[in-house]
Amino acid sequence: MKIGDIIQRARARYSTQKPSLRDAILSHTDLMGSVSTPFAPLVNAATSLKPVRQLLDATLKIDHHRSLPKYSHGTFRRWYKSVAADQARYADQVAFFHGCYVNYNHPQLGKDLLKVLNAMGTGVQLLNKEKCCGVPLIANGFTDKARKQARSNVSSLHEAIVDKGIPVLATSSTCTFTLRDEYPHLLDVDNTGLREHIELATRFLWRKLDSGQTLPLKNLPLKVVYHTPCHMEKMGWALYTLELLRLIPGLELDGAGFALLRHCGDVRL
Structure with missing residues (x-):
C-alpha cells in the first residue's frame, strides 16, 4: 500500500x-x-x-530563519552547449536528467558527473526538452500542472531510451523516484518501457566498476558522515552510493552519525 x-x-x-x-x-x-x-x-x-x-x-509566510538556496549565474544547460560536440565523440552514451537543482543552483555537480563519466569512456547527452520532475508542484497542490510536465518529460525520455537506445541517469534521488514510480502511481502518466532504464548516476557508476571498468581515483584523506536521501533508501539503492564512497582511497565513512539522521521532510514518503 x-x-x-x-x-x-x-x-x-x-x-x-x-x-x-x-x-x-x-x-x-x-x-x-x-x-x-x-x-x-x-x-x-x-x-x-x-x-x-x-x-x-x-x-x-516563508520563514525568515530559512536560508534560501543560492542561484547560479548561468544554467547547466547553457554551459553544456560548450561541450556538447565533445560529448558526442564517445561511443558509449547516456542521457542526463539534471533536474532543477543542477540546472539553476549547482551546475558544478553536473559538470563533475560529466568528468567522471568521460573518464570511464562515456559521453553525456541532455534530454531534448526537460522540465521539473514535478515534485514541488505535487507537494503544493498543482497536480494538473505536474501531470502536464510529466507527460512532456515522458516524451523526452522516450526519445532517449527508445529512439536512441541509451539509459537516463539522474543525480537526484527524488527526481529518479518520481520519474520511475510517481508518474504512473500518482499522476497516472504511463512510463511503460522507460522505468527500468532510468537510474541514479551512482548506481550506474557502481555497476560499471563492478563489471571491470576502472576509474583513476586520487587519495582523499577525509572522515565523513553520509546522509542517505529518503527516496534513495525507498528505492533500495543506498548501498551503491556507500560502496562507491568506500572505493575512494583515504576516505573514511563514519557510521556513528547514521542513527542520528532524521527524515528529510517530504511527507509524501
Missing part, C-alpha cells in the same frame, strides 16, 4: 483551499530559475539580507 500516494490523491480531491502565491512561487522552479539565474548575484545578495527575509516572512 502506497500511503504517500493515498495522501496526495486525497489532498488533490478533497482540499478546499486553493494554492497560495507562496505555493506558486516555491513550486514553479523552472520559472523562478529562469528568471533568477541571469541576475543571480543580485538575487542571492537580496535574499541574504535580513530585512528581505523578514518581508518574505510577512508577505509570503
Whole structure:
C-alpha cells in the first residue's frame, strides 16, 4: 500500500483551499530559475539580507530563519552547449536528467558527473526538452500542472531510451523516484518501457566498476558522515552510493552519525 500516494490523491480531491502565491512561487522552479539565474548575484545578495527575509516572512509566510538556496549565474544547460560536440565523440552514451537543482543552483555537480563519466569512456547527452520532475508542484497542490510536465518529460525520455537506445541517469534521488514510480502511481502518466532504464548516476557508476571498468581515483584523506536521501533508501539503492564512497582511497565513512539522521521532510514518503 502506497500511503504517500493515498495522501496526495486525497489532498488533490478533497482540499478546499486553493494554492497560495507562496505555493506558486516555491513550486514553479523552472520559472523562478529562469528568471533568477541571469541576475543571480543580485538575487542571492537580496535574499541574504535580513530585512528581505523578514518581508518574505510577512508577505509570503516563508520563514525568515530559512536560508534560501543560492542561484547560479548561468544554467547547466547553457554551459553544456560548450561541450556538447565533445560529448558526442564517445561511443558509449547516456542521457542526463539534471533536474532543477543542477540546472539553476549547482551546475558544478553536473559538470563533475560529466568528468567522471568521460573518464570511464562515456559521453553525456541532455534530454531534448526537460522540465521539473514535478515534485514541488505535487507537494503544493498543482497536480494538473505536474501531470502536464510529466507527460512532456515522458516524451523526452522516450526519445532517449527508445529512439536512441541509451539509459537516463539522474543525480537526484527524488527526481529518479518520481520519474520511475510517481508518474504512473500518482499522476497516472504511463512510463511503460522507460522505468527500468532510468537510474541514479551512482548506481550506474557502481555497476560499471563492478563489471571491470576502472576509474583513476586520487587519495582523499577525509572522515565523513553520509546522509542517505529518503527516496534513495525507498528505492533500495543506498548501498551503491556507500560502496562507491568506500572505493575512494583515504576516505573514511563514519557510521556513528547514521542513527542520528532524521527524515528529510517530504511527507509524501
